[in-house]
Amino acid sequence: YTINEPAPIVVVLGEPVPPICFGDPGLITIDTIYGGAGMAFLDYSYSVDNNGLFLPANQPATVFGQSHIITVEDPAGCHQDASIDIPQPAEIIIAMDDSRVVELGDSTTVNPVVSPFGTYTYEWTPEDYILNGVMSQDITIKPFSSQEYTLTVTNPDGCTATAKIFIELDANRNVYIPNGFHPDGDGDFNDEFRVFACTGVQAINYCRIYDRWGGMVYQQTEIPPVCEGGSKLWDGTINGKRANEGVYVYLIEVTFLDGVTLVYRGDVTLLW
Known part of the structure; x- marks a missing residue:
């Protein structure tokens, strides 16, 4: 009476289907199994x-x-192990700032760095204020307003990565109005009442x-904004004659780039 030992289980794995993109699944299959207590392919699991x-x-x-x-x-419950390596595609990584502050009237350039090196297409959303x-x-x-932007990067296989940056608008109202002027003719900024309208x-x-007494002594419209040196307004005269020294009241309407x-x-003091 002889007890025969079953033949070893032989496993041949099929060619794996690797994932196309980082984090995606792939597939493995078994091509051939024989040996052990099995008689047919479907006898095994x-x-x-x-x-x-x-x-x-x-x-x-x-x-x-x-x-x-x-x-x-x-x-019969007998086991046989086989190993297989499934390649992992490289992850697309976008390196750029998370946020940035931009002063009203200024612009900023965002320079994302994408790795690994390769050919990609790029799409930013939304398109607001992108030049x-x-x-x-x-x-x-x-x-002209605070906005979050999303960059989507796509490689030739259709794999994507996204990153976001928040652009915060610093709506600083860059208007400076002096509280006095002295039109003595010496050629400095004090010779006229001016408004300094900047970025x-x-x-x-x-x-x-x-x-x-509420009488209007000066009026001008559609004044070009000037930062360096300021926009020249009143020279301190009324109908070509010197106005009295003292305190005057001004109203100045300014429109900014964000609408x-x-x-x-305020008050401005005229001194001769």
Whole structure:
């Protein structure tokens, strides 16, 4: 009476279907099994990485990119292991700032760095305030409101990565109005009442100046905004004659690039 030892279980794995993109699953299959107590291919089952779930031999298994152990079981409960390496595609990584502050009227250029090196397409959303188009890797933004932008990068296989940057608008109202002037003819900035309208100012709509009794002594409209040196307004005269020294009241309306219009009210002292 002879007890025959079953032939060893032989496992031949099929060519794996690797994942196309980082984090996507691939597929593994079993091409051939024989030996052990099995008589036909479907007599066997298998599990992946000893997860306790046994699949029919003809059913593909979904796996992620890494090394895996395939355990084949025959009808008698005998096991045979085989190993397989599933390649993991490189992850697309976008490196850029999370946020940036931009002063009203200024612009900023965002320069994302994408790795690994390769050919990509780029798309930014939304398109608001982007000066050079949404399909560029580097973009220049001139914002009139705070906005979050999303960059989507796609490689030739259709794999994508996204990153976001928040552009915060610093709506600083860059308007300076002196509280006095001294028109002595020496050629300095004090010879006229001026308004200094700098970055972010679109237009000075009007300037009106009143004496202490409410009489208008000066009016000008559509004044070009000037930062360096300021926009020249009143020279201190009324109908070509010197106005009395004293305190006058001004109203100056300014429109900014983001559409906000403000009226500045205050006092200015005239000294001869």
